[in-house]
Amino acid sequence: MAIPNVRIPSRQLYIDGEWREPVKKNRIPIISPATEEIIGEIPAATEEDVDIAVEAARRALARDDWGSTTGAQRAKYLRAIAAKILERKSELAKLESLDCGKTLFEAAWDMDDVAASFEYYADLAEALDSKRKTPVDLHLDSFKTYVLREPLGVVGLITPWNYPLLMATWKVAPALAAGCAAILKPSELASITCLELGEICREVGLPPGALNILTGLGPEAGAPLVSHPHVDKIAFTGSGATGVKIMTAAAQLVKPVTLELGGKSPIVVFDDIDNLDLAVEWTLFGCFANAGQVCSATSRLILQESIASEFLERLLLWIKNIKISDPLEEDCKLGPIVSSGQYEKVLKFISKAKDEGATILCGGERPQHMKKGYYVQPTIITDVNTSMEIWKEEVFGPVLCVKTFKTEEEAIELANDTKYGLASAIMSKDVERCERFTKAFQTGIIWFNCSQPTFTQLPWGGRKRSGFGRDLGEWGLENYLNIKQVTQYTSVEPWAFYKSPSKV
Ligand SMILES: NC(=O)C1=CN([C@@H]2O[C@H](COP(=O)(O)OP(=O)(O)OC[C@H]3O[C@@H](n4cnc5c(N)ncnc54)[C@H](O)[C@@H]3O)[C@@H](O)[C@H]2O)C=CC1
Numbered sequence: 350m351a352i353p354n355v356r357i358p359s360r361q362l363y364i365d366g367e368w369r370e371p372v373k374k375n376r377i378p379i380i381s382p383a384t385e386e387i388i389g390e391i392p393a394a395t396e397e398d399v400d401i402a403v404e405a406a407r408r409a410l411a412r413d414d415w416g417s418t419t420g421a422q423r424a425k426y427l428r429a430i431a432a433k434i435l436e437r438k439s440e441l442a443k444l445e446s447l448d449c450g451k452t453l454f455e456a457a458w459d460m461d462d463v464a465a466s467f468e469y470y471a472d473l474a475e476a477l478d479s480k481r482k483t484p485v486d487l488h489l490d491s492f493k494t495y496v497l498r499e500p501l502g503v504v505g506l507i508t509p510w511n512y513p514l515l516m517a518t519w520k521v522a523p524a525l526a527a528g529c530a531a532i533l534k535p536s537e538l539a540s541i542t543c544l545e546l547g548e549i550c551r552e553v554g555l556p557p558g559a560l561n562i563l564t565g566l567g568p569e570a571g572a573p574l575v576s577h578p579h580v581d582k583i584a585f586t587g588s589g590a591t592g593v594k595i596m597t598a599a600a601q602l603v604k605p606v607t608l609e610l611g612g613k614s615p616i617v618v619f620d621d622i623d624n625l626d627l628a629v630e631w632t633l634f635g636c637f638a639n640a641g642q643v644c645s646a647t648s649r650l651i652l653q654e655s656i657a658s659e660f661l662e663r664l665l666l667w668i669k670n671i672k673i674s675d676p677l678e679e680d681c682k683l684g685p686i687v688s689s690g691q692y693e694k695v696l697k698f699i700s701k702a703k704d705e706g707a708t709i710l711c712g713g714e715r716p717q718h719m720k721k722g723y724y725v726q727p728t729i730i731t732d733v734n735t736s737m738e739i740w741k742e743e744v745f746g747p748v749l750c751v752k753t754f755k756t757e758e759e760a761i762e763l764a765n766d767t768k769y770g771l772a773s774a775i776m777s778k779d780v781e782r783c784e785r786f787t788k789a790f791q792t793g794i795i796w797f798n799c800s801q802p803t804f805t806q807l808p809w810g811g812r813k814r815s816g817f818g819r820d821l822g823e824w825g826l827e828n829y830l831n832i833k834q835v836t837q838y839t840s841v842e843p844w845a846f847y848k849s850p851s852k853v
C-alpha cells in the first residue's frame with residue numbers, strides 16, 4: 350500500500366449532524382507515540398456537550414427520518430458508510446497508525462474490518478424488518494400475542510484506543526442497524542479516525558443526531574453519559590477499573606450495561622503439534638500483534654514440558670525477525686505503545702516481574718535503535734509462578750510469560766487460574782482433547798490451533814472479570830433492541846374473575 354501524505358484534520362465535536370465547538374472550548378493535544386511530538390488536537394467535551402448531544406439523539410428518534418426508518422432504509426446508510434471507509438482506506442489507516450502507533454499494515458486490516466462490519470450489520474438491519482413483529486402462538490382462542498423488536502433508544506458507546514475505529518464500529522454499526530440514536534465517546538488517546546467517521550456520516554447524509562461523536566476525557570465526557578437519565582444503555586470496552594465505575598454509576602439508574610474488559614488469556618501448547626513453527630508463529634501473533642495491546646492477547650504461554658526448551662529456542666529465533674520500527678515503515682511488525690503512561694506501565698510490569706524472581710528470557714527494554722517513541726522490545730518471561738503479578742495481571746504490551754505443565758489436568762488448571770475469562774487457545778492435533786478443553790476453558794472465546802482471528806459473524810465477549818454481554822454477530826444487534834410483548838384479548842366472552850354487577 351502506498352503511504353499517502355495526510356494532514357490530521359482539525360475537527361470539532363460531531364453533534365446533530367454538524368461540527369460544533371465544545372461549550373468550554375477545551376482541546377486535548379494528540380501526541381505521536383512514534384515521535385513523542387504533538388501532531389494535532391481533538392476537542393474535549395464536558396457534561397454540557399453531553400446534554401446537547403443527548404437532546405439531539407432524542408430528537409432524531411422522535412423524527413420520522415430516523416425514528417420511523419425501516420431496517421432496509423438504515424442498511425443503505427450503513428452500506429454508504431462502508432463504501433466511504435473503503436474509499437478513504439489508505440488515508441484512514443495512516444491516521445490510525447499516526448494516532449495509536451499500530452503498524453500501517455494492521456491499521457489497513459482494521460479499516461477492512463470496519464467496512465465489513467458496517468456491511469454485515471446492513472444485512473442484519475434488512476433482515477430485522479421481517480423479524481420486527483413476531484407472532485407467538487399460544488394455542489388459545491381468547492388471546493393473540495406477538496413480540497416486537499424495537500430500537501432500545503439513546504445509547505452511549507464508550508470505546509478504547511487499541512483498535513480505535515474498529516472497536517467504535519463494533520458498537521456503532523449494530524446500534525444504527527437497530528435504529529438507536531448513539532453517542533460515541535472514543536478514547537482520548539486515539540480519537541482521530543472516530544472523528545472522521547463523523548465526517549463520513551455527514552457526507553452520506555445520515556440523519557442529524559442518529560450518531561453523535563464526543564471526544565474528551567473519561568471522567569469529563571464519559572461519566573456524564575453514563576449518569577445521564579436519558580441515555581438508555583451503555584456499551585463499554587476498556588479497563589476493568591473503568592468498567593467497575595461505569596457499572597456502579599449505571600446501577601444508580603438501573604441502566605443496562607455491557608462490559609468488554611480485559612484479559613490474561615492462556616495459550617496451551619501440547620507436544621503432539623505437527624508443526625512446531627506454525628505453533629510458534631501463532632504464539633507470537635497471539636501476544637505481540639498490535640504490540641500486545643489486545644484485550645484477548647494470549648499472554649500466558651502454557652507449554653508442555655517435553656517440548657519446552659525446543660519451543661522456546663524456536664520462539665527466540667522467530668522473534669529476531671520481528672521488525673521494530675516507525676509503524677509507517679514497510680514491514681514494521683511492532684510499533685510503539687500508545688502513550689507514555691501505558692509505556693511506563695508496561696516497563697513497570699517487567700521490572701516487577703524481575704524483582705519477584707522471574708527471568709527475562711528476551712527483550713524487557715526499549716530497543717536500542719529507537720531513540721524516540723514508546724517502544725518496548727518483544728519480551729518473554731520465564732521462571733514464573735502463579736502468585737506473581739506478571740502471571741495474574743493484564744500488561745497490555747508485548748510481554749509473554751511462560752509456564753510449563755506435564756499433564757492435561759495441570760494445563761487446564763493453569764489455563765483457568767485467572768480472574769479473567771475472555772479467550773483461550775489450545776494447540777494440539779488431538780481433536781478430542783481440543784473438545785475437552787472447549788468444555789473446560791472458562792472463557793467466551795476459544796481458538797484451536799490459532800490465536801486472535803476475529804470474525805464479524807461470531808460473538809465476542811467474556812466471563813468472570815472480563816465482563817458480560819457480546820459484541821458482533823447477531824448478539825451484537827440484540828444489545829440495541831428492546832423486546833416488547835403485546836397481548837390482545839380476542840374473545841367477546843366476559844373474563845369472569847369478578848362477579849359482574851349486571852348479574853347481581
Ligand atoms: N478491553 C480492552 O480492549 C482494553 C483494555 N484496556 C486496559 O485498560 C488499561 C488502561 O487503559 P485506559 O485507556 O486508561 O482505559 P480506560 O478503561 O480508562 O478507557 C476506556 C474508555 O473509557 C473512558 N473512561 C475512562 N474513565 C471513565 C469514566 N469514569 N466514565 C466513563 N468513561 C470513562 C475513556 O475515556 C475511554 O474512552 C490498559 O492498560 C489495559 O490494561 C485498555 C484499552 C482497551
Ligand code: BAL
Nearest residue numbers: 511512643644645803
Ligand atoms: N481483537 C480486537 C479485540 C480487542 O482487543 O478489543
Ligand code: NA
Nearest residue numbers: 448449538539
Ligand atoms: Na494518540
